[in-house]
Amino acid sequence: MSSLPVLNDVDLPQLSPWSFSDKLSSVGIKQLMAKPVEILQINIGKKCNQACQHCHVEAGPNRTEMMSDQTVSRVMELMSNSPDLRTLDITGGAPELHPRFRDLVKHARTLQLNVIDRCNLTVLFEEGQEDTAQFLRDHEVEVVASLPCYSSKNVDQQRGKGVFGTSIEALRLLNTLGYGETGGCLKLNLVYNPVGAHLPPAQGPLEADYKQRLWDDFGIVFNTLFTITNMPIKRFAHQLNRDGHWDTYMSLLNDNFNPSTVDGLMCTQQISVGYDGNFYDCDFNQMLEVPIRDHKEKNIWQIQSLQDLEQRPIQVAGHCLGCTAGAGSSCGGALV
Numbered sequence: 001m002s003s004l005p006v007l008n009d010v011d012l013p014q015l016s017p018w019s020f021s022d023k024l025s026s027v028g029i030k031q032l033m034a035k036p037v038e039i040l041q042i043n044i045g046k047k048c049n050q051a052c053q054h055c056h057v058e059a060g061p062n063r064t065e066m067m068s069d070q071t072v073s074r075v076m077e078l079m080s081n082s083p084d085l086r087t088l089d090i091t092g093g094a095p096e097l098h099p100r101f102r103d104l105v106k107h108a109r110t111l112q113l114n115v116i117d118r119c120n121l122t123v124l125f126e127e128g129q130e131d132t133a134q135f136l137r138d139h140e141v142e143v144v145a146s147l148p149c150y151s152s153k154n155v156d157q158q159r160g161k162g163v164f165g166t167s168i169e170a171l172r173l174l175n176t177l178g179y180g181e182t183g184g185c186l187k188l189n190l191v192y193n194p195v196g197a198h199l200p201p202a203q204g205p206l207e208a209d210y211k212q213r214l215w216d217d218f219g220i221v222f223n224t225l226f227t228i229t230n231m232p233i234k235r236f237a238h239q240l241n242r243d244g245h246w247d248t249y250m251s252l253l254n255d256n257f258n259p260s261t262v263d264g265l266m267c268t269q270q271i272s273v274g275y276d277g278n279f280y281d282c283d284f285n286q287m288l289e290v291p292i293r294d295h296k297e298k299n300i301w302q303i304q305s306l307q308d309l310e311q312r313p314i315q316v317a318g319h320c321l322g323c324t325a326g327a328g329s330s331c332g333g334a335l336v
Contacts, residue, residue, distance in 0.1 A: 018250045020320040027259040032268065032314040034281075037082065037306040039270035041089040041283060041331070042067070042075060044101060046275065048093040049123050050163065052146075056234045056287050059093040067275040072100045074300045075273060076107045082306035085111075089270075089331065091118040091283065096132050109139050116142045118331075121170035122163055133170075137177040142187040144226065144331075145171070148195060150213040171220045180221040188222045191333075193230055197240060197249040199256060199326045200227035203334040226333030229253075231284050231322045253321035261328030264335040267314050273300060281314045283331070284322075290315055 024032065045066035048059035067075075079085060088108040095101050095117060108115045117136060124133050136143060145167075152164035171188075174180065180188035190210065194200055207225035214220040230236045232249060240246040272280040277300045280286035293315040297303045328335025 018254050018318040018321060020316045020318055020324075023254075023257045023321065023324070024262070024316070027262070029262065032262075032265070032316060034267070034271075034310055034312045034314055035269045036084040036310050037269065037271045038084055039087045039089055039266070040075075040079065040082075040085055040273065040306065041091060041270055042104075042273045043091050043275055043283065043286060044072075044093065044095045044098045044104070046093045047097050048120065049097070049126050050094070050120055052120075052235075056231050056236065056284060057091075057093065058234050058287070063093065065275050066098060067100075067277075069100065071275070071277045071300065072104060074277065076104065078300055078303070078306060079108060079111060079113065081304060085113060085306060087114045087116060089116040089118070094120055094123040094126075096123050096129055097126070102135060105135075105139050105141055114142060115139065116144055119143050119145050121145050121147070121167040124170045124173065125166060133173050133177060137174075137179070137186060140185055142189070143174060143179060144189045144191060145174075145222075146193075147171075147190045147210075148193045150210055150217070168218050168220070171214075171222070172218065175220060180223055182221075182223075187224075189224045189226055190222050191226045191228055193228055197230075197243075197245045197252070199252065200229060200329070200334070203227040203327060224333070226331075227327070227329070228331075228333065229322045229325060229329035231319055233284060233319050234287055250318065250321070253325040256325040257321060258324055258326060258328060258336065261324045261335040264328060264330065265323055266330040266332070267323075270331075271306060271309055277301065279309065284319055285315055285317075288317075288319070290317065 046057055046059045046063035047066060049061060051060035079088065090104060105115050123129055147167055174188055178184060179186040192200060192206060203225060206227060210225050232240060240249050267281045272283050272286050274280060274286050279292045279298055280290065281292055291298055293313055297308060303309065323329050
């Protein structure tokens with residue numbers, strides 16, 4: 001481990017007195033340090049056809065922030081110049097709504113990178129998106145799709161009336177294209193977020209339940225279920241405060257800190273790029289506008305390769321407890 005001094009939590013008063021730095025110190029870690037960047041996650045814009053209650057991006061139909069053509073082109077240059085890079089993870093908003101989404105996918109595939117599209121499913125039926133599912137299939141894009149429950153009541157409560165039914169139709173469409181088949185190259189992974197101030201249940205048993213129910217009820221197949229903890233920021237933080245559950249939820253995360261999750265934290269091998277081209281240690285820090293720390297290169301125009309970002313100290317704060325509670329949480333689901 002680095003001999004750097006303990007990194008104090010980001011100045012986010014709403015997270016006090018829960019300190020992630022103290023938790024790391026309690027298990028002998030003075031400083032989280034970045035490894036070689038294998039995953040480039042880009043938030044291509046905040047425009048979305050939905051406005052989900054738990055959305056940490058606060059995305060929605062009225063958001064106008066979108067990655068510029070210049071920024072997209074520079075991101076593609078960096079991808080070409082970064083030999084350790086293995087995956088391009090595209091998120092939003094609804095990333096498919098960006099006019100250069102397909103350019104990014106095509107370029108990444110020419111570099112033989114795995115490409116992930118974080119898809120809300122309903123976007124596949126938006127005007128102008130009629131051939132998006134076929135495009136994803138043609139370029140073997142991994143689809144990570146939001147489906148917080150296998151029942152309509154919970155999904156519509158969290159994501160909006162009628163979303164569940166449209167999501168089911170989208171999953172059926174993807175299945176007809178070959179997505180979700182065991183042993184196939186077209187990966188279809190689903191994402192579960194708890195409804196309310198709770199930790200996700202164990203990922204394995206819940207995945208089995210999902211697979212059984214979706215097959216029995218709708219004839220739908222998928223590959224893996226990712227359980228992701230609701231992070232106490234943005235819309236969900238506002239909901240916790242409004243309902244008087246803030247202290248209870250933060251105590252839940254703090255009390256369930258699991259040291260065995262630390263080695264798998266996504267921020268150690270991933271870099272997040274905002275629609276404006278600035279670097280962040282993770283998507284959550286990006287939404288809190290907390291840039292990378294102690295590193296002179298803060299945006300995509302100041303580096304030649306993502307290798308330039310190795311061995312940087314990772315910026316942490318109380319919300320990081322959400323990634324280390326229980327079985328842990330990452331963009332790829334549970335950590336242990």
